[in-house]
Structure formats: C-alpha cells, structure tokens
Amino acid sequence: MTEAVSRRRFAQSLGIVVATFVLPLAPAYGQAADALPFSLRSHRRLEGWIRLEPDETVTVFTGKAELGQGILTALAQIAAEELDVGLEKIRMVSADTSRGPDEQYTFGSQSVEQSGSAIRAASAEARGTLLAAAARRFGVRTDDLQTANGAIAAPDGRRATFWELVQADPDLLKKDIAATAAPKKPGGYSVVGKSVNRTDLPGKLTGAPSFVQDMRLPGMVFARVVRPPRYGAKLISLDEAAARSVPGVIAIVRDGNFLAVAAQREEQAIAGRNALASGARWSNDSIPLPDIAALRDELPRLRAETIVVAANRQSEAVADNVKKVRAAYTRSYLSHASIGPSCAVAWSKDGRMTVWSHTQGAFPLRGDLAKVLGMNTGQVDVVHVPGAGCFGHNGADDAALDAALVARALAGTPVKLQWMRDDEFAWAPFGPGMVMAVEAALASDGTIADWSYDVWSNSHAMRPGQAGGVNLLAAWDLGAPFVKSPAPHIPQPFGDGDRNAVPTYELPRKEIRNHLLLDAPVRNGSFRTLGAHGNVFAIESFMDELADVAGRDPLSFRLSHLKDPRARAVLQAAADKAGWKPGAKGDGRHGQGIAYSRYKSIGMYAAVVVDVEVDRNSGVIKVPRVVMAADIGLVVNPDGAKNQIEGGILQALSITLMEQVLFDRTEITTRDWSGYPILTFAEVPSVEVVLMDRSEPSLGAGEGSLPPTSAAVANAFAHATGRRLRELPMTPERVKASLS
C-alpha cells in the first residue's frame, strides 16, 4: 500500500533526533575573507558534517536547504570528490535543527561558497584522518597510500575501506576540524566539474513523497487559515456556527485576529474555511497603500533613512564642459508566485513542537517560533522538507507558525496546514517596489566624469530570526501581538534595496545613496536578488542612454569603463555568441540589447544579449532569443549551473514583461493567477548560456542571471524603436504609450 510506504519513508527520513547543535547564531549575510570557511567557524566538529554509516554509505550534513536549485546534488559532488567516495554513496541531510549544522539561511547564491567550502574542508579532514589511520595500520607513510572508491591501498596491495577503519576505531572521526588537510587542486577533480543528474528528480518525477505537501503522519488532520480582507482589518465578531456544522471540522482556532480551522479531511478544512470566512466580520480599518501607477512620485515621498553607501572624490568639483544626463526608473511590487502555496506540518507532542517546513532558514525560524509559542528554543525543532520553488521569502515561514498554532491547540495530533492560492498572493511578502534616479556627467571624450544615484525602497530583508521582534505573519495578529523586527542594516557589497546600487564600472567621481523607506504599507520581503534587479535595470539602462548621448556603441562604451578582465571577458563572449554588430540600427520592430552586471559586486559575472520583436499595434514585446555568458568561477555541476541561469533568465523576462502585484489604495487585488500572469510556453525564447572556463573559487549561480536581463530588454526595445521604457513591467499599455 502506497500510503504505508510513504509513512514509513517519512518516519525514517524525518525522525526526531536529539539536537546536537545548539550554538549562537552568526550573521550570514555573506562570507567575509577568513582562512576558515564561514560555516566551519561555529561548527568545528567533524562528525557534525560527515559520518560513515554501517551500511557503507556516507551521511553529509548541510545547513542549507534544497529549494529546487539542486544544491544537495552539488554539495554531494564536493563531498564525493574530496573523500574519494562514489557519488551514489553520499546521503545528504539538509537543514534540520534536530541534527544538522546551523548555516542560517539558504539565500544570496551562497550555498556552494559557504556550505560547499565547509564540506570540502570537512571531507579533506576526514580523508586525511582516514589516511593517517591506514598508514599506522600498514606501517607505511601516508604519501605511499592510494585512495579510491572509499578504500585505501598500500603499495604491497593491502587495503582497508573507510568503513573498516572507522569500525576498528569508532572515535576516529570524532574530532575538531583543524582545517590543515589540504583539499585537492581543481586540476585533479573527477566528480566536481562534471554535469551529474539531480539526485532528487527521479522521485519527484514518479510521485514519490518529496515535498512537505506530500507528508502523511499517523492521525494527521488538515488545517486552513482565514485571513483578514486587507492589511490592518481587525476581527470584530465571529459566528462559528456554520463552520462547526461542516462535517469533519474538529477545531476552530481563534487568537486575536488569527483564525484557522482544522478538519479530518482536506476538503472539509477548505469548506470549514469558507464557512468561517463568511461568519467573520472585520473592521473597516486599512493601511493606505501607494498608487502603483505613480510609484516614481509616491515612493520618494515616504519617510526614509538615507545612507550614503559609496562615494568618492565628492570634494572635487565636476568640470564645466561636461554634458549632464539624468533619468529615473521604477520597478513594481513582485510576488514570488510559487506554484505550490506554502505548507507546513506541525506536531506538538510530549512538550515539544516539531515543524516540517520549506523555510529558507530552519534555525532562524525555530527561534521565532519558540518566541511566539512561549517555548524554549530547545523544545522546538524545524526540519526542512522541500516545497515548490520559493525564489526568496514567500509564505513558508508564516505557514509554519500557522501550523504550529493549530498543532498547539490540538496537542498530540499532527497537523498539515496549506495556504490557499489567495492566501499566498495576498499575504506572502512581496519584493518591494523600487524607484531609481541617476544623473551622470559625460566628459568631452565621451567617458563618465561623475555619477550620482538614488534608490528608494522598503527593506527587502524582513525574514524571521532578526533582532528586535518577530517576522511572522500570525505573530502580529495574536491577541498578545508581537512587533515586527526593524529592517536590518546590511552593509555593502551585500546590501538590501541597495544591492548592486554601486556600479562595478570605473567611475572617477560618484555618490550612491540608499533611501530605506521606514514605513511599509505593503508587506515586503526578499525576492530573488533583493534590490539588485531594480538597480541593475536602472544602471544598465542608463549606460545605454549615456552611450547614446556619447555617440558610442553600447558594448564598447561599457568596455571602456571596465578594467576587470573577467567582466570584459563575459561581455565579449556574450557579444560574440550573439553576433553583436557595433553600430547596427534597429528597424522600428527588431532590436538587440546588451547588459552586464557582477552580482553583489563580488559574485557571478553575467553579460546578456537579448533580441526583441515589437508588435507596435498590440504593444507586446516578443523576445525570440537570449544569449548569456556567465563566469561563476570553478563550476561544480555545469548542467546544474546552466539550468539555474536559464531559469533566472526566463523568470527575469517574466518580471520584465508582465509581472506586478495589483492593489488599490487599501487592498491587494491580485488573488489568483488571472491577476498575476507569468511567462508561459507561448512566450519562452531560445536561451543560450556560455559558461566561462575558470578555476577561481566558485561563485553562486542561482541569482546573477536576473539583474542584467531586464535592462537588456529595455536596451533592445530602445534599439528597435528609439524609445526608452523606464518602468517595469513593460506592459502593452506602457509600450503603446511610449510609441505614440
């Protein structure tokens, strides 16, 4: 019986284990320069990363989560490489507060950099320790030993497997990682650098239980939430009678403005939700929302904290004989628009709360859950189980608290709670709307003499686990509510709304100001690349506008402001592959545009060339072809990296051409897919990705393809038509207006 099998599988893989890691949290916004890999600094125990199992497999623990980006496969490749063990022997355990290392959040394209470096060092340490043990056993020097396929051989033919060595000395790998064992040189790699198939796909493609939505625990019940109609509305009264009369409904949970219903069966929970919603009366309170048709004027009027994030030579005057150019750009509010609404399973049992969640930060979520539930952190566990692709901070963490609140009311009974489609669209955090204004001075030789830049947006970083409050939706609605954490200050080069606000071009004089909006009328959060998408859209659009004023080709204009050879190389590679012709003219309908960025100024280099065809009657921009060249340093899994880059390009096109969350002045009106169209099979272009062959340290591939793509579309449109689109998305209405 399938159900029995699935229960057993989940019981095996998701069993509750005594916590082995309870350590202070470290800021994880980025990896600073240090000899010891970031993630090892607070997790030095080797057995916390790698264990040799009696069945001759290797368990490798990571604090990062599989979000559909293939990270567990890439990390398994790194472990297999450094250990000299077959890839099929590696069993990855992802973010789990009950048994894994705390690596904070899975975000910012940092998993290969952070967890990969830690696993590489831990694997090298384990292999070195095993080699030393074998050398003692055989009475030879370690240099005379050979390792392959999990076994060590002496020159005279004697051999021992890793597992035999550990069986002989069970404490062998129970030690601190000294990080003195030298990892292999990239030139000698045989597993890293090869395209290997994702280990999780066969199960996902045949219906094996793979997602938190697929979890089934004995006696589990189903729950749904009823949310207010709008931000700020309060529950005045509740008639529970209709909901209580729905067959199968077993509990209604009300705490302040938080409202949920649980039932024996899922469709009963949904019917209960509908009945409960019709019995709820909400106040007319609302929070005034910005006018989405006028973001460019609206956002800079809001209360803000202004931070100068970069400046040079501001005390020197700009020459008189310069040409001043200025422009302003906007980006709308964006939904993560996960295909699967957020879901969690929670179980309150014997004084402990265990929550299975597709969160990006199991450890930070645990902390906030414990605060809200009034429990000690040690009494709460969060186990990552995949959900639908999230692309940032969607409703995953909120659904986890929702499920825990219902589970607390039904102690002893496991509860699966899933949001409905309208919950996800209306209540998950959005990528904030942004306004970018830039002014530059062109010297008489056509180079940039001065650059002045302003960006306005709410914080893109409002995740759980931040100081000064609790960032979980239901926590703000409880009878005894918690306050939101204030926006953190994330320094460059990581940044928040100012991520990638500092151009990587050579600019003799510049000042960049970030206006962090302090009031957040619309719930805001992290969407893939944070502010980088808006900033690069503005910077790279403006580079073309400057090139136009200077009478220069957009490619050569960029190259003349770039010294970094890796930046120049991706631009040239993309241009060559796409057949870039300097000075080519658009014909009113067809055009080609180029754009470049280095994600976070320290990450992936990406240059992209986009072709467009403009339908001047309908206002629809069609993109037939995209070519991107990317430099992500040492490539762990080439096809996996290309997959991420291709996906980022298509998502960027979707954002560029059609995406914006709709709201009136009080209410989110995007409630289903008809209010939030995304790119479909009808619109996808051909996509070609060139990966540069580099041996420098790996740079994450998950996000860097998005930022330049929007600007390349704008540049291609301008090339085709001579008109400039400075607002995203480029809806047919905006296109037609710009052409009239």
Added chain:
Amino acid sequence: MSLRITVNGEPHRMDAAPDTPLLYVLRNDLALNGPKFGCGLGQCGACAAIVGGRLTRTCSVALRDIGEDEVVTLEGLGTIDKLHPLQQALIDAQAAQCGYCTNGMIMAAKALLDRNRDPSEAEIKDALVDQLCRCGVHNRVVRAIRRAAAELAK
C-alpha cells in the same frame, strides 16, 4: 454512500463526499503524490491527471462526475525502477528545478503524445501553454518531450 472509481487500472470504492474534488481523493485517500494542489481554480495545471483520456484539472472536477472514466495519474505512467519514456526524457534533460509543476507537465505531454505521436515544437508549446512553471525550465521540458516522442516511435 460510496462511489467507485478506477485509478491507474485499480478499482476503488471511495467514501469521500460526492462533491469532493478528485484531487483530494487521489492525494489523501489513495496516497498518490503526483497531482499537486497549486491553485484549486483550474488555472495552473499542477493537479493534472488524465481522466477518460482527457487532460483534466483534478482540483476542479468532483468525485461524483468521474463515473466510468478511468483516471491515470503520474504514478500510472512509470515507476522509479521502470520509468515511462517521458519521465526518463525529463530526467535526461534535467527538465525540472523544484519539480512541483512537473506532474502537470508530464501529464499534459502524455495527453499530447496520445493524440499526436510526433508533435512539433510549436505544437508542444501550444499543448502546454496552460501549465505554469515558475522555475523557468520550459525549454528543457520541450526538448524532453521531443526526445520522448522519438523514443516512443521506436
């Protein structure tokens, strides 16, 4: 009152209320994980199965309306040890990232190949136009379906 349905060749007697959307019967009574809840509105295609030979949004069809029509879900195509050519082709092309929409992609492709053994790229895109994917693996899915069609033609 109980209703009989046939799923992946097996007859079942279901006790769920007759107006229960088929999706919840498949997922929760029969423990089939292929069809996924995506929107409950028939907009995204994550819940797709083949019912009576037709591609069907199982979130939007009631148990009582299934009648004699056989239901085929992702699990009815192939198993992890004996993959259907479509499943094999999607793995070969690594045509999934998060994998949540993939059930719908495969079922839509199955329905297409059942009526058109050699679809063009345009016909594939047209057949999948209402299947939403957020990760951006569309081109890989199209390539995989072309490959599966070639494999099935052998």
